[in-house]
C-alpha cells in the first residue's frame with residue numbers, strides 16, 4: 001500500500017433507487033414497535049425513499065403509529081441496479097445462540113429475499129468449520145454476489161476465514177507471509193444475527209435484528225472492514241476481526257473452557273511488545289469519536305517501530321469498538337472499522353483493585369484508558385514475544401532454529417530461577433491461539449459487509465410517525 005493516505009467512500013454503493021413499486025404485503029410479521037422502528041430507521045436511510053412514503057401511506061397501519069413498511073423497503077429495492085445482490089450463498093448454523101438460526105432465516109429473511117427477487121443457495125452447516133471449508137475449496141464463488149451467514153460471531157469468523165483464504169489462493173498470494181499484501185474479497189458478507197452476542201453485527205449495523213440485516217443485504221449496502229492477520233514465525237495462524245486478547249482476556253476464555261474461570265488469578269505476564277504506530281489517520285483511541293458511517297481514511301504504512309518491555313496483566317488489540325448490547329461502550333470506544341488500524345491496549349502490572357477500577361470503567365462514563373498503568377496506541381502492526389524463564393521450552397528451540405527478529409528475544413536471565421512460568425494464551429475473536437509469540441498486521445478494508453456502519457440519528461427523524469418520513 002502506498003504511503004499516501006487513501007480516502008474511501010464507505011457509503012452505499014448505489015446512489016439511486018428507482019422506487020416505482022407500490023406493492024403492499026400484509027404478511028410480514030412485525031412483533032414489536034421497537035423492531036419496526038429499527039426497520040424504519042433502515043428505511044429512512046435509503047436514498048430516494050419518496051415512493052416508499054407513498055407506499056407507506058397505502059400500507060398496513062398498526063396501532064401507535066406503527067406501519068408495516070418492511071414490504072415497502074423490499075419494493076424500493078426490487079428495481080435493482082448495480083450493487084444489489086441477485087444471487088447469494090447462505091450458510092446457516094443451526095446450533096448458534098439459542099439454536100434459532102434456521103427458523104429465523106426461514107421465517108424472517110427468506111421471504112424478503114424471495115420478494116426482492118434474490119436467488120439463494122442455502123447450506124445448513126453440519127459441523128464446525130463446514131462453511132469455512134466449503135468456501136475454501138468447493139463453493140463456485142463466481143456464481144454469487146455475496147455470502148450470508150446466519151449465526152453469531154463465530155460463524156461470521158468462519159465465513160471470513162473461508163472467503164479471505166479462497167481469495168488469496170485464487171490470486172496466488174502467500175498468506176503465510178506476514179508481509180503479504182492480501183487481496184480484498186470481491187464478495188460482500190451479510191450477517192443475519194442468530195448467535196449469542198452478535199458483536200460484529202451490532203458494531204456494523206447498530207442493532208441485532210435479522211430483518212434490518214436482511215434489508216441491508218437486499219439494498220446492497222457496503223461497509224468495508226479491516227481484518228488482522230495473525231502469524232507465528234512465518235506461519236499463518238488466524239484472522240481477527242474484533243478482538244485479540246492476551247493475559248486477562250485470553251485466560252478468561254481458556255479458563256472458562258476449562259470451567260475454572262473463577263479460580264486463582266495469576267496475571268503477570270512478562271514480554272516484549274513492538275508496534276508500528278498508525279500515521280495519517282483521523283483521531284486517536286482516546287478522542288471519544290465513535291466510528292460512524294461515511295468516509296474512512298486508511299492509515300499510512302510507514303513509520304518507526306517502538307518497543308515496550310515489562311509485565312502486563314492484559315494486552316488487547318481491538319480492531320473495532322467491540323461494543324455489544326451488554327457492553328455498549330466496548331473495549332475501545334473510538335476504534336474504527338475500516339481505517340487500517342487496531343487499538344493496542346497495554347495494561348501493565350497493577351494491583352487487583354486498580355485492575356478492577358479499569359474494568360469497571362468500561363461500563364461507566366469514565367475513560368478506561370486514563371489510568372497510569374494503561375497505555376493505548378493506534379497501530380498498523382504489532383508483535384508480541386513472551387519472556388520465558390525456561391531455556392529449553394519448545395518455543396525457544398523453535399525460535400533458535402529459525403532465529404527471527406523479536407522472536408529470538410527469549411529471557412535467559414533466570415535459567416534456573418524456579419519461578420512458576422507465567423503463560424497466557426491469545427484469545428482471537430473467541431478462539432484460543434496455539435502460540436503466544438505472534439505478529440499481527442492490519443489489512444485495510446480487506447472485506448466488505450452488507451451494512452453501512454452506525455449512523456448518527458437524523459435530527460428530524462420522527463419514528464412515531466413513519467408515514468411522515
Ligand SMILES: Nc1ncnc2c1ncn2[C@@H]1O[C@H](COP(=O)(O)OP(=O)(O)OP(=O)(O)O)[C@@H](O)[C@H]1O
Nearest residue numbers: 096097125126127151152153154155195196197198
Ligand atoms: N453444524 C454445526 N455444528 C457444530 N458447530 C457449528 C456448526 N456450524 C457452525 N458451528 C460452529 O459453532 C460456533 C458458534 O457458532 P455461532 O457463532 O453461530 O454462535 P454463538 O457462539 O452462539 O454466537 P456468538 O459467536 O455471537 O457468541 C462457531 O464457531 C461455528 O464454527
